[in-house]
Amino acid sequence: MSFKLLPVALASVLVLAGCASGPATAPKHVDTSTMAKEEAAAPKGRAADDNLNAVAWSQHAVEHDLIYTEVFRNAREKLLAAKKDPKWDALAHDDRAAHKDLKGLKPAIVLDIDETVLDNSPYQARLVRSGGEFNEADWAAWCKEAIARPLPGALELTKFAADHGIAVIYISNRAKDLDTATLSNLRTAGFPVAGPDSFLGLGTFVEDCEQVGTEKGCRRQRVASQYRVLMQFGDQIGDFVNVLGNNAEGRAKAIAPYGDWFGQRWFVLPNPTYGSWEPALFDNDYTAPREERRQKKIDSLRIN
Missing domain, CATH: 3.40.50.1000 (HAD superfamily/HAD-like)
Known part of the structure; x- marks a missing residue:
């Protein structure tokens, strides 16, 4: 996966805008605990589909x-x-x-x-x-x-x-x-x-x-x-x-x-979308909850 770099002019604008807005901390008069609660209560997007x-x-x-x-x-x-x-x-x-x-x-x-x-x-x-x-x-x-x-x-x-x-x-x-x-x-x-x-x-x-x-x-x-x-x-x-x-x-x-x-x-x-290779990773148990099956697939991944 590659990421495109922002054009220099646009990057400069964003940097200046960031400087103008001051430090990325909440003003003293804002109740940060309320902000956290509101963020937690905000509707989340649909969970990403592994397929x-x-x-x-x-x-x-x-x-x-x-x-x-x-x-x-x-x-x-x-x-x-x-x-x-x-x-x-x-x-x-x-x-x-x-x-x-x-x-x-x-x-x-x-x-x-x-x-x-x-x-x-x-x-x-x-x-x-x-x-x-x-x-x-x-x-x-x-x-x-x-x-x-x-x-x-x-x-x-x-x-x-x-x-x-x-x-x-x-x-x-x-x-x-x-x-x-x-x-x-x-x-x-x-x-x-x-x-x-x-x-x-x-x-x-x-x-x-x-x-x-x-x-x-x-x-x-x-x-x-x-x-x-x-x-x-x-x-x-x-x-x-x-x-x-x-x-x-x-x-x-x-x-x-x-x-x-x-x-x-x-x-x-x-x-890559389906097949017997997949249930082999979670003991062929389709009765298990979806998240449990997903976790077993994650656990099966090699990292070295």
């Missing part, structure tokens, strides 16, 4: 758009080579375990939706302006507006895949009952959508697989039965692999076997 910079960066920083463009372009350049390699697969070992034979499987790419292909920063901006927090009712209402815009590079990548006979599958933690609105939004934005099965939302039934919380493993296993997955895209590590413990140790352990896959089979997009 303001993150949302503003997502909406206005050219660096944000460049990162998305770079990631999707990098993937597009590698996609056809992955398709030609019959042994190439981008599903985590656990997700592929029940369907190890890749022969005859159609090629596909798997993408998360929110903050991966669709930009929901307007919803986050509404929360910043209102001072509110995420809630399911407002989120569902936003999704039903079906006006989220495509993120830079996402259209080019998905269209390229579809044009080369590669299925485009969206696995999202949007509730399954938002499928109509979500598919409408994807189509309106220009994304290739082959049919309803292209969207596997939260609550999608997968035979012989019990979904735990919002984990996507069961849905990835469903994809594994039909497709050889060439690449996966997401803004959270849970978009790629199951995370058994959402803490620093558990998250590191989940991705440890796949270090070489990032930038080759797995492509991660930036999301």
Whole structure:
């Protein structure tokens, strides 16, 4: 952050004005205790929202758009080579375990939706302006507006895949009952959508697989039965692999076997506004008061 210097002339005026006003102390006849009471009673501005910079960066920083463009372009350049390699697969070992034979499987790419292909920063901006927090009712209402815009590079990548006979599958933690609105939004934005099965939302039934919380493993296993997955895209590590413990140790352990896959089979997009990384900082306890959660995030900061 940089600060602009005042023009010399203006600075001089301010200095002279300061000299003319005398020392910065209250005149003897003023009751300073009354002043203090009045200052304390004065209405304060709305508390600063910790998400303001993150949302503003997502909406206005050219660096944000460049990162998305770079990631999707990098993937597009590698996609056809992955398709030609019959042994190439981008599903985590656990997700592929029940369907190890890749022969005859159609090629596909798997993408998360929110903050991966669709930009929901307007919803986050509404929360910043209102001072509110995420809630399911407002989120569902936003999704039903079906006006989220495509993120830079996402259209080019998905269209390229579809044009080369590669299925485009969206696995999202949007509730399954938002499928109509979500598919409408994807189509309106220009994304290739082959049919309803292209969207596997939260609550999608997968035979012989019990979904735990919002984990996507069961849905990835469903994809594994039909497709050889060439690449996966997401803004959270849970978009790629199951995370058994959402803490620093558990998250590191989940991705440890796949270090070489990032930038080759797995492509991660930036999301500073929300994600599983955040509750990991306050013991995943959303029932705790907002200020308590905030303090734990502050306490987590490294200062050296």
